Amino acid sequence: KILDLSNNSLSSLAPGAFQKLRYLQVLNLTRNMIHYIENKTFSFLPHLKELDLSSNSIIRLPETFGNSTGNITLLSVKHNKLQKMERVLLESLPNLKVVLFKDNPWQCNCNVFGLKLWLESFLYRGGISDGIICSAPGIRKGKDLLTVPYELFGACPLRTAHFHLHHHSSEHRSSLKHPHHSEHGENSRSNCEPKPKPRPVSLRHAIATVVITGVVCGIVCLMMLAAAVYGCAYAAITAKYHREHLAPVREHGTPEEKEPFDSSLA
Template identity: 45%
Template sequence: MTGGLFLTLCTLLLVQAVSSCPKECGCDNNAKVVDCRGRGLYDIPHKLHRDTLELHLQDNHIRGIGSMAFRETPYLRVLDLANNSITMVSPSALLGLRSLNTLILANNTIRELDRRLLGSIRNLTHLDLSHNNIVGLPGALADSFHHLTHFSLHYNRLTKLDRTHLEALGNLQVLHLASNPWKCDCNMIGLKLWLETFTFKGGVVDAVPCHEPYAMRNRDLRSVPYELFHSCMSTSYNYLFANIQHMERQQRLLRGVPYPSLDAPVEQEPECEAKPKPRPINLRHAIATVIITGIVCGVVCLMMLAAAVYGCAYAAVMAKYQRELKKREEEAGRMEKENSENKEGAKELRENAIA
C-alpha cells in the first residue's frame, strides 16, 4: 500500500517536472517552445523546463536582465526580448547559453553592452540590437561572433564604427546600419573600404546615410567620392598601412594562417574630415583608377605634342620671316647705293658739260 502511494507520488512529480510551465506563459512541450509574449511581465519567469529551446518574452515590461537569468534553460537556442523596457543587461546574464544562436533585443533602451556579455555566447548566427540607444560596440565583438550571419544595428546612436569590429565576421551576410547619426569623417574611411569589399563579395547592407558634416548629409557613405575626404593629410600613411594590413589579414585568413588578435591596441586617428587620396580595395575601383589615369596621361601627352608641334612651326615661320627681312634689307641697301652712284655720275657729267 505504502509502496503504491510512493510510486504514484513519484509519477505525479515526474509528470509535473516534464510538463513544468510558468503559469503566465504558454508552452509547447513537443516543440519545446515557451511563449510569454504580451503577458505584462516585469521579470524573467521561473520554473522553465530545462529542455526549452525557444523563449519568447517580447511585448512585456522587463526593465533589466540579472546575472544567470537563464540558468534554468541551458539548451536555449532562440531568445526574443524585443519591445520591452530593458536598460540594463548584466555581464553574466547569458552565461551558460552555449547553444544560443538567435538573440533579439530590439526596441529597448539599451545604451551599451558589456564585452563580457558577448564573450559568453559564441555561436550566435542572428543578433538584433536595433531600435536602442547604443553609442558604441565593445571590442570583444569580433572575437565572439565568428558564426554571425545577420546583424542589425539600425535605429541607434552610432556615429562611427571601427571596421575591426566587422573584419573577423567572415560568415556575415546581412548588415543593417541605417538611421544612425553617422559622422562621415576620416574615422569612417576604414568602414567605407570594408563596406565596398563586403558588398563586392555579395553581402547585403541597407544604408549608411551621413548625418555630419552638413555637406554630406543624407548621402550614403559608400557613394561619397573619396575626393571629398580632403582634410586628413596627417593620417594618409595610417590609412595606407591599415589597408595593407587589412589585405594581409584577408590573405592570411584565406590561407588558414592565424592573424594577431584584433584586441591589440590600435592608434586612434585624430578627429578630422578625411584623407586626401583614395586607396581602392577592390578590383573595380583599381581598374577604374587605371583607366582614368591612362586617359589623363593620354590627354596630357597629346597637349604636350600639340605644344611641341606648334612651337616648332612657330620657330620655322619666324626663322623664314627673319631671312626674308634680312634679304629685303640687303636689296634695299644695294639699290640705295646704286642710286647714290648714279646721282654722283650725273653730277660729274653736268659739271664737265659746263666746263
Template identity: 40%
Template structure:
C-alpha cells in the same frame, strides 16, 4: 541572426562580436551610432546582411576604414542598407557608399593626449601624479578641399573613357566601311566574270571558222 536595433547604442566595442563568426544577419538600425570601428566587424566572416539605417552617421575620417570594410562585404555578395550621412552638412543625406574614397585622402591620424610629468623638487609628502593635457590637434574630419580633388579625378576618368569610346567608334566605322567596299568589289568582280567567259568563247569560235575556211 542578431537584432540590436533600437537599443540606444552609441558604439560597438572591438571584441564584442569576436565569438560570432557564424553570424549571417545583423541589425544595428535605429541607434545613436556616429561611427564604427572596422576591427569590430572583421571577425564576421560569414555575415551576409547588415542593417545600419536610421543612425546619425558622421561621414568623416573616423568612418573611412569602416567604409572600406562595407565595400569588401558588398564585393563578396553581402547586403548593406543605406548609411546616410548627417554630418558634414555638404554630405547630409548622401549614402557614404557613394562618396568617393578620394574625399578621405587628407585624413590625419587621430590625436592623442600627452601625459606631462611635473618636474621640480619640493618638500616632503608631494604626490607624484601626472597631469594629462589635451593635444593641439583637432578631431580629423572630412575636408572640403578633397572634394575638388575627387571631382577632378572623376572628370579625368570621364575624359579618358570618352577618348577610348571615340576610338572604338572610329575603329568600328572604319571596319564597316572596309567591309562594304570589299563586298561591292566582290559583286562587281562576279558580274565581270561571265562577260569575260563569253569573250573567250567567241574568240575560240572565230579561230575554228578560220581553220575550216583554210581547209
C-alpha cells in the same frame, strides 16, 4: 536556441549575462534603452547566428562582440545613435551575410573611412546591406557613404587611410590586444588633419621618360646641325671651284670654239 528580450527597458548588458547559453542561435534585443555594448558581451555563444540590436540608444559598439561570435550571419544596428563603427568589429564576423545600418547619425568623416572600405568589399562579395546615409558634415548630409569620393578622405591621418592600400595584420592584432590604448588613440585623432600627399610612384617613370626623350631629341638635333654644316661647306667649295676653273674658260673660249674661226680665214 531563440531568446527574445525585446521591449524590456534594458539599459545595459553584463559581460557574462549569456555565458550559459551555449546553444543560442537567435538573440533579439530590439526596442530597449541600451546605450553601449561592452567588449566580449556575447562571448561563449559559438552558435549565435542572428543578433538584433536595433531600436535602442546605442552610441558605441566595441571592437569585438566576443571570442566565439564568428558564426554570426545577421547583424542589425539600425535605429540607434551610432556615429561610427569600427572596421575591426565587422572583420571579426567573417560569416556575416546581412548587416543593417539604417537611421543612425553617421558622421561621414575620417572615422568612417574604414567602414566605407569594408562595406564596398562586403557588397562585392555578395553581402546584403541597407546602406549608410550620412548625417554630417552638412555638405554630405543625406548622401550615401558609398557615393562619397575617396578624394574627400585624402586629408585623413595615415592610420585611417592606410586601409586603402594595405591591411596591416600586425596593427589589427595590436588593436585587439590593447583595446583601451586603441580607443584612446581614436579619440586623440578624431579630427582629420592635413597630411602632405605622398609622391606618386608613376612620377619617377614620367621623369625618366622626359629625360630619355630629351636625350634622343638632342642627338637628332646635333645630327641635323651636322648635316646643315656639311651641306653649307659643300656648297661653298662647289661655288669656289666654279669661280676658279670655269670663269677663265668662258672668257677666252675653248680650243674647239676657236678652231673653226681660224680655218675659215685660211
